Amino acid sequence: MVNELLFKRAVNGDKESFIKLIEPIKANLYKVAFVYLKNEDDALDCIHEAIIKAIKSINTLKEPQYFNTWITRITINVCKDYIRKNNRVVLVDIKHYENDLFTEDNQSDVKEDINNALNKLSESERELIVMRYLEDKSLKDIAFKTNKPLGTVKSKINRTLKKLRVYMGEA
Numbered sequence: 119m120v121n122e123l124l125f126k127r128a129v130n131g132d133k134e135s136f137i138k139l140i141e142p143i144k145a146n147l148y149k150v151a152f153v154y155l156k157n158e159d160d161a162l163d164c165i166h167e168a169i170i171k172a173i174k175s176i177n178t179l180k181e182p183q184y185f186n187t188w189i190t191r192i193t194i195n196v197c198k199d200y201i202r203k204n205n206r207v208v209l210v211d212i213k214h215y216e217n218d219l220f221t222e223d224n225q226s227d228v229k230e231d232i233n234n235a236l237n238k239l240s241e242s243e244r245e246l247i248v249m250r251y252l253e254d255k256s257l258k259d260i261a262f263k264t265n266k267p268l269g270t271v272k273s274k275i276n277r278t279l280k281k282l283r284v285y286m287g288e289a
Contacts, residue, residue: 194263
């Protein structure tokens with residue numbers, strides 16, 4: 119939950135308050151950027167750019183409770199722009215999340231199959247799966263982040279999961 123007093127101070131130009139708003143979510147911002155870019159330096163650069171953009175446009179955010187979602191969306195957009203500008207194709211790599219997903223070493227084949235299946239998805243499909251299952255975002259948060267109706271998000275995730283099942287069956 120975002121501290122409304124800090125938020126109001128940040129909107130009024132207090133940089134220290136903005137830093138205090140970012141502090142609890144900086145690890146999540148890094149994870150998001152790293153999932154997209156697969157490079158620590160690039161991820162940090164994009165986070166830096168996203169924070170600068172957020173500072174410049176924080177007065178456009180009307181509801182403080184959406185601050186975390188808002189800045190995460192900015193980070194995602196900055197990463198996507200970076201990928202487009204550099205003509206890079208970045209594949210999802212679940213190794214970043216493997217401590218959360220797997221506990222036994224003998225499941226490396228499963229990890230590889232999942233990774234291959236995720237990489238067959240389109241960028242928007244991967245983004246939905248990453249947000250829902252790797253970042254554990256609610257459907258409502260995903261709908262807000264993607265600026266799509268909740269029903270659309272539900273159906274897209276459902277269709278994407280069906281595709282993943284098919285891809286996993288091929289493995």
